[in-house]
Amino acid sequence: xxxxxxxxxxxxxxxxxxxxxxxxxxxxxxxxxxxxxxxxxxxxxxxxxxxxxxxxxxxxxxxxxxxxxxxxxxxxxxxxxxxxxxxxxxxxxxxxxxxxxxxxxxxxxxxxxxxxxxxxxxxxxxxxxxxxxxxxxxxxxxxxxxxxxxxxxxxxxxxxxxxxxxxxxxxxxxxxxxxxxxxxxxxxxxxxxxxxxxxxxxxxxxxxxx
Amino acid sequence: xxxxxxxxxxxxxxxxxxxxxxxxxxxxxxxxxxxxxxxxxxxxxxxxxxxxxxxxxxxxxxxxxxxxxxxxxxxxxxxxxxxxxxxxxxxxxxxxxxxxxxxxxxxxxxxxxxxxxxxxxxxxxxxxxxxxxxxxxxxxxxxxxxxxxxxxxxxxxxxxxxxxxxxxxxxxxxxxxxxxxxxxxxxxxxxxxxxxxxxxxxxxxxxxxxxxxxxxxxxxxxxxxxxxxxxxxxxxxxxxxxxxxxxxxxxxxxxxxxxxxxxxxxxxxxxxxxxxxxxxxxxxxxxxxxxxxxxxxxxxxxxxxxxxxxxxxxxxxxxxxxxxxxxxxxxxxxxxxxxxxxxxxxxxxxxxxxxxxxxxxxxxxxxxxxxxxxxxxxxxxxxxxxxxxxxxxxxxxxxxxxxxxxxxxxxxxxxxxxxxxxxxx
Numbered sequence: 001x002x003x004x005x006x007x008x009x010x011x012x013x014x015x016x017x018x019x020x021x022x023x024x025x026x027x028x029x030x031x032x033x034x035x036x037x038x039x040x041x042x043x044x045x046x047x048x049x050x051x052x053x054x055x056x057x058x059x060x061x062x063x064x065x066x067x068x069x070x071x072x073x074x075x076x077x078x079x080x081x082x083x084x085x086x087x088x089x090x091x092x093x094x095x096x097x098x099x100x101x102x103x104x105x106x107x108x109x110x111x112x113x114x115x116x117x118x119x120x121x122x123x124x125x126x127x128x129x130x131x132x133x134x135x136x137x138x139x140x141x142x143x144x145x146x147x148x149x150x151x152x153x154x155x156x157x158x159x160x161x162x163x164x165x166x167x168x169x170x171x172x173x174x175x176x177x178x179x180x181x182x183x184x185x186x187x188x189x190x191x192x193x194x195x196x197x198x199x200x201x202x203x204x205x206x207x208x209x210x
Numbered sequence: 211x212x213x214x215x216x217x218x219x220x221x222x223x224x225x226x227x228x229x230x231x232x233x234x235x236x237x238x239x240x241x242x243x244x245x246x247x248x249x250x251x252x253x254x255x256x257x258x259x260x261x262x263x264x265x266x267x268x269x270x271x272x273x274x275x276x277x278x279x280x281x282x283x284x285x286x287x288x289x290x291x292x293x294x295x296x297x298x299x300x301x302x303x304x305x306x307x308x309x310x311x312x313x314x315x316x317x318x319x320x321x322x323x324x325x326x327x328x329x330x331x332x333x334x335x336x337x338x339x340x341x342x343x344x345x346x347x348x349x350x351x352x353x354x355x356x357x358x359x360x361x362x363x364x365x366x367x368x369x370x371x372x373x374x375x376x377x378x379x380x381x382x383x384x385x386x387x388x389x390x391x392x393x394x395x396x397x398x399x400x401x402x403x404x405x406x407x408x409x410x411x412x413x414x415x416x417x418x419x420x421x422x423x424x425x426x427x428x429x430x431x432x433x434x435x436x437x438x439x440x441x442x443x444x445x446x447x448x449x450x451x452x453x454x455x456x457x458x459x460x461x462x463x464x465x466x467x468x469x470x471x472x473x474x475x476x477x478x479x480x481x482x483x484x485x486x487x488x489x490x491x492x493x494x495x496x497x498x499x500x501x502x503x504x505x506x507x508x509x510x511x512x513x514x515x516x517x518x519x520x521x522x523x524x525x526x527x528x529x530x531x532x533x534x535x536x537x538x539x540x541x542x543x544x545x546x547x548x549x550x551x552x553x554x555x556x557x558x559x560x561x562x563x564x565x566x567x568x569x570x571x572x573x574x575x576x577x578x579x580x581x582x583x584x585x586x587x588x589x590x591x592x593x594x595x596x597x598x599x600x601x602x603x604x605x606x607x608x609x610x611x612x613x614x615x616x617x618x619x620x621x622x623x624x625x626x627x628x629x630x631x632x633x634x635x
Binding site for chain 2: 176177178180181182183185191194198
């Protein structure tokens with residue numbers, strides 16, 4: 001079906017979960033001060049959403065609708081615990097930076113939203129694509145925000161100094177450049193997300209609502 | 211043909227050019243345009259937005275000029291090159307040398323502020339196809355007055371772009387902004403580059419350079435650029451006077467260096483234009499006389515600050531707080547002295563009264579102003595690491611201003627409904 005590709009592409013652009021539906025803002029603000037954390041968070045959400053959507057889709061006919069939220073929560077919680085344990089085992093330092101926010105993937109509105117809106121009514125393959133698409137849409141915004149915040153806030157990318165050394169005064173710092181401490185604070189993440197929304201809507205006027 | 215007719219013809223000729231709003235903006239500085247409205251009856255008044263803005267700028271000019279002299283004076287005084295001027299008319303204050311340093315350091319701030327800010331305004335006007343709005347005229351003048359003298363110019367430029375775009379244009383431009391743009395710019399600088407916006411160096415020109423020279427191994431005495439708030443915040447701590455072996459406390463050192471008269475006339479380190487309380491009061495009277503600034507907001511801000519100061523004095527008098535507390539220094543400052551240290555008066559007169567972001571109703575203005583003063587002193591005392599809270603308090607109350615207005619209006623509606631019912635019954 002031609003529509004399958006839209007399941008992946010739409011959330012990346014005109015139906016982005018963060019910039020259009022304005023979901024999952026909390027984690028987008030909290031963990032994007034560093035690019036590495038943004039990437040790990042995106043991958044974690046990708047895993048949880050991809051697998052979770054398939055699981056929910058497979059169980060959609062046997063979940064009684066009255067307790068479906070609880071059933072969904074159990075699925076997400078299980079997957080999140082898996083992610084958390086894997087991170088603790090293989091990337092302990094990073095899991096400390098992400099701290100509670102991995103656990104809070106459970107409450108990420110995007111995941112519950114896709115379970116409710118899509119996986120409960122569609123087959124496993126389409127649900128998988130939808131999950132991947134939305135997680136990528138979420139991840140791409142996280143990575144853009146993380147890129148700018150780390151570059152302008154700390155002068156590094158993935159922990160590697162790219163603008164010179166602020167203490168030795170090399171590179172840009174020799175010219176008097178200084179890191180922008182505001183970039184590391186959460187309000188600036190909100191403003192960066194806002195600027196992305198602004199750019200996106202001025203490129204595509206259909207997205208502007210009255 | 212006069213100049214006006216020439217300019218007008220020029221305008222007619224280029225009617226559909228994209229850059230015309232830019233030309234109009236400059237044209238209306240000189241003349242009233244020939245266009246008339248096409249519908250409805252209008253009241254003709256000369257005090258349009260541009261005249262209003264210009265009046266505020268006139269009120270600010272004395273502060274700016276004083277700021278230039280003060281910049282040079284503080285610079286030379288800190289280096290020990292001149293004697294302290296006794297009072298406002300002291301011989302070593304109004305000198306050409308001081309003015310030269312002031313011009314050298316302050317004019318670039320003004321130029322960058324206006325240049326960058328107006329460039330952003332023109333770009334937005336041309337993209338959106340409307341006339342250039344005059345909103346930046348006052349902001350551009352306020353910004354150089356509320357930053358430390360030694361702030362790097364590129365930081366100011368970045369902050370101005372941020373403040374004008376995020377603080378104003380995204381909300382729809384002049385008249386639609388929620389936050390005061392000048393204070394948005396200051397807040398951006400404050401959070402982005404805290405080392406350049408606080409501490410004991412940036413307030414006096416030369417102190418930072420001197421520090422770098424010392425770090426590079428030169429045998430020089432450090433210059434202190436501490437503001438009075440900084441001294442009082444650390445009032446109990448010990449301090450070795452630079453260049454001597456005298457050990458004293460910050461509190462004693464402050465009263466040794468600056469008298470109350472110095473604070474009132476403004477011969478103290480601080481942001482460029484906010485130090486002279488005397489000139490601010492002159493400016494306030496001018497704004498009240500021309501009916502541009504709201505005396506309600508100014509007065510209630512001062513009252514709010516005094517009330518909060520009195521409460522803190524009461525806490526100290528009651529002995530609820532020990533001298534070892536880090537809040538003791540600023541809490542024990544006599545309540546009235548809060549008005550002549552820091553920038554509460556400048557904020558009250560020029561910032562809080564911004565007609566766009568302040569409360570619109572009279573009762574609302576009293577509440578709005580009172581809370582600004584109240585919260586300013588609260589932040590000042592409880593945040594000794596960055597002891598100035600006026601701009602944060604005003605930004606906070608900017609956000610609450612519409613809410614205050616809403617409840618004032620609702621209260622009025624209720625009162626009238628009651629009266630109506632009483633009449634019917």
